[in-house]
Amino acid sequence: MKPLLPALALCAGCALPVVSAGTFLPAGDLQKGQMQASLSMEAGRVLAGPSDVPNSTVAAAPETSKWEVLTWVTSDASLRWQVLYHLTFEAQLKLSNPIDPFVPALVGGSLGARLRLYDLQEGEGLAFEIGTRFVGVGVEEELVRTQDGRTQTDRWNYRAFGIEVPFIATYRVSRGLALTGSPFLRLYWIRAWHETIKPDGTETLDRLQWTPVLSAGLGASIAMDFGVVQVAPGCALEVATRAGPNAPTKLIVEPGLSVGVRF
Numbered sequence: 171m172k173p174l175l176p177a178l179a180l181c182a183g184c185a186l187p188v189v190s191a192g193t194f195l196p197a198g199d200l201q202k203g204q205m206q207a208s209l210s211m212e213a214g215r216v217l218a219g220p221s222d223v224p225n226s227t228v229a230a231a232p233e234t235s236k237w238e239v240l241t242w243v244t245s246d247a248s249l250r251w252q253v254l255y256h257l258t259f260e261a262q263l264k265l266s267n268p269i270d271p272f273v274p275a276l277v278g279g280s281l282g283a284r285l286r287l288y289d290l291q292e293g294e295g296l297a298f299e300i301g302t303r304f305v306g307v308g309v310e311e312e313l314v315r316t317q318d319g320r321t322q323t324d325r326w327n328y329r330a331f332g333i334e335v336p337f338i339a340t341y342r343v344s345r346g347l348a349l350t351g352s353p354f355l356r357l358y359w360i361r362a363w364h365e366t367i368k369p370d371g372t373e374t375l376d377r378l379q380w381t382p383v384l385s386a387g388l389g390a391s392i393a394m395d396f397g398v399v400q401v402a403p404g405c406a407l408e409v410a411t412r413a414g415p416n417a418p419t420k421l422i423v424e425p426g427l428s429v430g431v432r433f
Contacts, residue, residue: 194391194404195428196348197340198290198297200252208430211245212406218378220311220326222412223364225376233313237326242266245274248430250284258284258299264307278307284338294342303334305358320369327365332358336389348393350404356385385410391428402428 200206219238220231235241245265252258259282266277282303290297308329315322336354343349362378391404406424 193301193303193334193336193354194338194350194352194389194406194426195250195400195402195430196297196342196350196393197284197299197338198286198342199348199400200250200258200432202252202255204252204432206250206400206430206432208248208250208400208428209245210248210426210428211243212424212426213243218328218330218360218362218412220364223326223362223376223378231313231315233315237311244277256286258286260284260303262303264305266309275309277309278305280305280334282334290342293345297340297342299338301334301336301338304331305334306331322369323367325365326362328360328362330358330360332356332383346395348395350391350393350402352389354387354389358383383411398432400430400432402430404428
């Protein structure tokens with residue numbers, strides 16, 4: 171996989187990651203001026219793989235299975251800043267990689283904000299926030315196959331951008347324990363193309379034009395605080411369409427883990 175790094179660092183992954191594990195971090199945790207840096211990892215992504223490119227001649231090749239749905243792990247490096255009492259800014263770098271081989275690569279980024287609708291009372295109880303995040307990704311995958319001295323090269327390129335809207339509801343049981351649920355919607359557009367360079371040098375090109383993909387789901391997490399360190403395991407259930415023509419809707423289970431530090 172060869173990640174592309176556009177100048178704005180907002181377009182680089184083979185897929186638009188789902189609402190990340192970091193999204194389910196508790197509402198109401200930060201006070202004005204505070205920041206939180208976190209790392210999160212989530213498995214089971216909604217991806218556009220080689221089989222989503224129409225008329226792809228090698229979509230069924232065994233070697234492409236590592237790029238298909240549910241064969242990915244995605245990580246996020248996030249920074250949240252409580253700029254105002256009710257407003258949080260956040261930025262993410264997204265790292266994505268197929269499970270085989272397990273090699274993380276910079277695949278995109280996002281910018282977003284959270285609006286606090288209801289705050290904790292004396293550090294406990296309920297808190298509600300709503301977020302909006304704009305995401306951009308783009309990547310190149312390459313498969314080289316050799317047989318009897320003849321070599322064929324296949325390249326898949328993906329570009330996508332979209333918007334995520336999570337609603338974050340938290341019940342803080344105590345200063346060390348918080349329960350969070352987060353229903354979310356996600357809409358993005360994806361474009362893909364497949365280049366084939368055959369042994370005789372002939373080139374063919376298949377395209378998937380800009381296609382909208384819609385998903386909705388529910389995430390939940392349990393955040394445990396150890397001083398300034400917060401550990402939040404969680405899981406999301408997502409119903410999502412696929413990028414290809416006549417692609418079926420799928421239910422995907424996405425376990426995740428986030429570890430953050432407040433300062």
